[in-house]
Amino acid sequence: MKKKSIFLLAGIATLYFNNAYAQETPQDSTRSASIEQVVITGNSNPKKKIESSTAISTFSAKEIQKQNPISAAALLQRVPGFAVETSGGEVGNNLFARGIPSAGAYEFVQVQEDGLPVFEDGALQFANADNFFRVDNSVSRLEALRGGSGSIFATNSPGGLINFITKEGSNDFRGTAKLETSTYGLMRTDVNLGGALVKDKLFFNVGGFYRNR
Template sequence: MRIFYALLHFALIMFILSCGLAWASNLSEIQNSNQQGIFLREALSILEKAYDINIVYEGALVEGKKLPYMIKISNNLYDDLKRILNGYSLTYEIVGAKTIVITPQQLLHKGKIRGKVTDKRGNGIPNAQIIIEGTVFGASADLNGEYTIKNVPPGNYTLYARVIGYRLQTAHVQVRANEIINQNFSLTQDVIQMDEIVITATRNPLTRRESSVAITTKSLDQINEIAPRSTADLLRVIPGFYVESSGGEVGGNLFARGLPADGSYYYVALMEDGMPVFDAPALSFVNADIFVRVDENIERMEAVRGGNSALFGSNAPGGVINFISKSGGNRLSVTSKVTMGTSGLARYGFNLNGPLGTNWRFSFGGFYRYDNGVRNPGFPSSKGGQL
């Protein structure tokens, strides 16, 4: 028995020694691994997988660079990036929801220009273009009208801001290293709209100044100044059109200069957001203005007149008139309008539009009208509306 216990003790001692040697070997491997570290390219790849992002960089920035330690994920992406890049004179820039660009730190010696583009009411103008003249630097305003131009070398520059329907505006700025320059723009509406871009079935979009087609546009502010009582009343402002609306709010007659005086809406096509509105006046006295009512949903009106208009609409040698609806802005907006008159006339119009989440916009509106008519027949001559 003594021999058995001696052998058992010997086996136990050998087992403990072997476990200790294995642990020491593993510890040595871990220490060697920590001493060897990891390449910077591999560390960035680990961050991409851990945080589900894309890290973009030039190969020369990370080539041959190695971290002296194994990377540890701290659940804070920006802390991990700073810790990894700090020793190599590198920094990062966030360019998207899941995209990060690695850049040399010397770019920090450049400046930044930021600001906001607004209209005369102070509302931000989305998609306005801000360009630094004579350079490749520029930016597009976001839905709030705010813009940022990064990594601008120090110097004196001329900025210009432009957007469809507004006059171009310039500004002079001086950019210094590591400074942020604030430059706001307040654009005024282009009443003549000679710089407005229009599409007239040409190869490239042109401004009205460059277009060979006769075009008339009326913005929302201009329509409000005209205060039309009907669709026919608004079309009076188009050169070359004579409009007769003695029949009331609808059933007007439009005569295009140079074409047979047939009345109704012959030779002129009406559209809503580019979709044609067909009428049948010869069959049932249904004129096009019965289906197109000017209300608070209209944002602007565009008209191509003359013989060239036949290129853009069916049976429209006299002109094509397109009513563009509001599509919703970058913040909630409410418009209401009340019209009162004799013979019990009352009309109530409204429009509600604004953002619906991050990438969606909505616009909803219409009107309700009540009128007894010139002679009261005992029932309302006009009662109803549209949405």
């Protein structure tokens, strides 16, 4: 009788362990949502990330906020296949695409905002592409395409496309605000607001930042 009880308890414990192991973790849920996300960079038609044949990395607004990058280059360090030097500080940094010899800057890679180039040439002397763009709370997500169809959809981009997609307004009025302070008098505030001017027809989204030092 005792042996049967032990076997019964062991069976219940095994069943419980298997059920617990089968439960989906938050990391699994986030990963599934990521591959189901529709991407628009380097594609003639928007399609799900899992259906795209290109090597593309995506970062949502929450992921960008967690990393809190001080520059666009600091965020791009997280993209596989890009070697990024942030020695310039907030701007004037270097990005090297894997497999393509480069003199630095953003040579052979195009930086875009909502699918339009922020600067057509990414490697002019002291005029790197990141001089003309800042990461703030207005960014909805980042799509970074490595190689592939980059040179088909943009000039000077055999190494890839970097597309910062900004937030859009909706019927609900919403916004975010952030204040950062640090040593040596550094202070930065970010604000973003979005909503509807005409419900279901006309929307707006405005944002930016002010930095001191």
